[in-house]
Amino acid sequence: MTKRIAIFSDVHGNVHAFQAMYQDAIQQGIDESWFVGDLLMPGPGINSIWQIFKKLQPTVIVCGNWDDLTVRGARGQMDLDRPSHVYFARLAQYIGERIDPAVIDEIASWPLHQTKKVGALTFGISHNLPDLDMGQALFPTNDSSNFDQLFTDGKLDVAIYAHVHHELLRYASDERKVLNPGSVGEPFNGWDRLQKDTRAHYLIMDVDDLGIAGLNFRHVAYDREAEGRLADESGVPYLYLYHRTLKSGRVDTHNQPLVDEQNQKFGYAEEYRQYVQKLNNKK
Numbered sequence: 001m002t003k004r005i006a007i008f009s010d011v012h013g014n015v016h017a018f019q020a021m022y023q024d025a026i027q028q029g030i031d032e033s034w035f036v037g038d039l040l041m042p043g044p045g046i047n048s049i050w051q052i053f054k055k056l057q058p059t060v061i062v063c064g065n066w067d068d069l070t071v072r073g074a075r076g077q078m079d080l081d082r083p084s085h086v087y088f089a090r091l092a093q094y095i096g097e098r099i100d101p102a103v104i105d106e107i108a109s110w111p112l113h114q115t116k117k118v119g120a121l122t123f124g125i126s127h128n129l130p131d132l133d134m135g136q137a138l139f140p141t142n143d144s145s146n147f148d149q150l151f152t153d154g155k156l157d158v159a160i161y162a163h164v165h166h167e168l169l170r171y172a173s174d175e176r177k178v179l180n181p182g183s184v185g186e187p188f189n190g191w192d193r194l195q196k197d198t199r200a201h202y203l204i205m206d207v208d209d210l211g212i213a214g215l216n217f218r219h220v221a222y223d224r225e226a227e228g229r230l231a232d233e234s235g236v237p238y239l240y241l242y243h244r245t246l247k248s249g250r251v252d253t254h255n256q257p258l259v260d261e262q263n264q265k266f267g268y269a270e271e272y273r274q275y276v277q278k279l280n281n282k283k
Contacts, residue, residue, distance in 0.1 A: 002213055003118055004029060006056070007181040008202040009036035009127070009162030012066065013043025014185030015052075015230065017200035020222035021184050022052050028204055028218075033057070034116070036162035036181065037064025037127030039107070041091040042242055042253075043185060043227070044234035046098050063110035064127040064163065065134040070095055071108045076276040080269050083260035084253060090237045090268040093275045115153065118207045124156040128163040140166045140180075144173045151176055158212070164188070167201055167217045179203065182217065186251060198224075198249040238262055 006025040011018045025033065035058040040046060072078050073092020080086050096104065113130040116123045127133040129149055137146050138161055150159035151172055158177045166189065167182030182201030189195045199219040206214035224246050231242050241252050241262065252258050263269055 002206050002208040004031050005118070005205045005207065006030040006033040006202060007036065007160060007179070007205055008033065008184050009064070009181055010038045010165055010183035010186060011040070011043075011045075011049060012038055012183070012185035013040050013045045013049065013236075014200075014227060015043065015045030015048045016222045016224070016227040017185045017220075018045065018049055018052050020220045021200040021202050021218075022056060024200075024218060024220045025056070025202070025204070028216075030204065032059045034060035034125060034160070035062070036125060036160060037062050037110075037133065038066040038162065039064075040070050040095055041066050041088070042236070042238060042245075044231045044236040044242075046095055050099070050103055060114050060116050060125050061110050062114055062125055062127050063107070063112055063133060067107050067110060067127075068133060071104055073272075074099075074104050076279040078272070080272065083256045083263055086263045086269045086272065087238065087253065087259050089272045090263075093272050094235070094237055096275070115156070119209050119211065121157045121207065121211055122155050123158045123160055124150060124153060125160045126150070128161055133163070136164075139164055140168050140170070144171065147172045147178050148174075150178060167203065169215065177212070179205070179215070186245065187249065188251075189249075195249050237266065237268060 008021060033056045069088045070092050073089045074096030078089035112133055113126040128138060130152055160179045162180060165183035165186055166180060168180035170178050172178060181203035184200045184202055187198055187201045197219060199221050202218050204216040204218055228243060228246050231239055245251050
């Protein structure tokens with residue numbers, strides 16, 4: 001018997017990309033879905049994304065680094081030491097002011113790593129490394145020895161991770177398989193012509209009694225202009241940066257001078273301090 005699984009990650013608040021991916025997955029006749037982290041921020045989608053997420057009812061969920069940032073920022077726990085920290089904090093404030101706190105609590109409960117047995121195979125699923133959801137150890141062009149870190153459990157046959165926003169099929173040093181579904185909301189590629197494909201990327205995996213029977217890296221078109229209009233209407237901070245991402249696919253998350261320019265222009269650090277003060281006053 002074959003099981004068809006939609007594997008998706010890195011939605012990053014892009015509701016139109018997520019809706020297109022969801023509709024495509026349903027049309028493809030999936031049996032279940034696995035989520036590999038980073039649901040919200042920096043896009044404007046919040047409650048609508050959460051509703052789609054709940055419709056998918058993922059049977060595997062792991063926490064990404066932006067999920068951590070969402071929780072910490074919404075709870076008023078972010079420092080403002082660097083421009084990028086202000087960026088994360090202010091985006092999380094936008095979410096915290098608009099979502100049920102129970103959703104933040106649910107995201108906070110997501111594990112870093114899960115193991116799932118399907119047919120004859122055992123899968124290990126994590127956003128990045130099994131015990132660390134950030135960093136560039138698993139950038140696609142790195143050495144196979146880096147990817148060996150995904151197989152801390154000798155029983156695993158296949159590792160699935162996300163984080164780097166590149167769809168991927170490669171092997172660890174012992175030839176165990178490594179998969180990455182790419183990014184729904186922010187697909188990356190350093191090669192310009194490949195970067196132009198900014199459709200919603202995700203993976204459909206068919207598993208039968210013998211193993212992986214098929215892999216289908218899906219690229220689904222969506223209405224980018226509508227996403228831009230939603231951003232304009234939503235009050236999401238860093239609107240200029242989000243439009244830059246929608247246009248080029250590139251991100252400015254760690255472009256400290258540009259982020260600092262936006263922080264200074266709109267007073268985002270002070271807005272977050274006031275938000276934290278309001279939270280503290282409620283305690």
